[in-house]
Amino acid sequence: MAARLARGAQRRPSEAPPATGTVWNDEASTLGGGGSLRGKTVFIAGGSRGIGFCIAKTAARDGANVVVSGKTAEPHPTLPGTIFTAAEECEALGGKALACVVDVRDEASIEAAVAAAVTKFGGIDVLINCASAIFPQATEDFNTNRFNLMFEVGPRGSMLTAKHCLPHLKKSAAAGRNPHVLNLSPPIVQKNIGQANYMINKLGMTISAISVSEEYKREGVAGNTLWPVGLVTTSALNHMMDNDPEKIDQMMQAGRTPQIQADAAYAIVTSDSKGFTGNMCIDEQVLRKAGVVRHVTL
Secondary structure, eight states: OHHHHHHHHTSOOOSSOOSSOOBOOTTSBOOOBSOOOTTOEEEEETOSSHHHHHHHHHHHHTTOEEEEEESOSSOOSSSOOOHHHHHHHHHHTTOEEEEEEOOTTOHHHHHHHHHHHHHHHSOOOEEEEOOOOOOOOOGGGOOHHHHHHHHHHTHHHHHHHHHHHHHHHHHHHHTTOOOEEEEEOOOOOSSSOOOHHHHHHHHHHHHHHHHHHHHTTTTTOEEEEEEOSSOBOOGGGTGGGTTOHHHHHHHHHHSBOTHHHHHHHHHHHTBOTTTBOSOEEEHHHHHHHTTOOTTOOO
């Protein structure tokens, strides 16, 4: 595993330590033992760009069936890629892919995408919730519309994808195919938490994943979360920089590439679902635990 993960670990790390560390589940925090993703179906909510797309490509290189879901069916004026171009890249890397138009605020679109994935690939083995809306603001500037959008995309969206994937994840567990739910959200902490309007919603995603780990422990469906040690430079942040080239360049120089997140996600979802569940993870600490120490700062 260490050799496979080294690609991402060699990227430039954040210079600042995380606000908090991984919260390990003492009863089930052993990485590894779950085999590869070859022939398994990975449903990615928000898989057309950024971290989700990087995870999709990593799974595809391993021979997975990748369901790339997202809203972008037509080229966006300022953001790269569509679900269709992402699916094409996944297939070029050796995996199989299905592009599905999904707005996680719309339950019917999730249900249709899950049904399409099961029809094409026979089931679902891994759910990764990457879809997110990012509008951090000071509390005195609280914007109700933006908060509602973040809630509908984040905790509500991750609950809905889990709702429709879990019947198939339970079948995956019964067949010994090592099912996982992974949400990209932070550990639950009591300090250094960040701006409330955004973090309330991200922590809602964490509660969703940890609830899965508790509710479906007997069935063998894992639930974990993953959060970066520092800034990850994805196109989703362009809007926060007002699409200003100079600001974007400064951000790119200061941040880290999403491959570290993708490698950490790979380490998690290829771990035994009964041996690694209920963990709230920081990416570089996952890599260290997996045996990757080169260029890891923690």
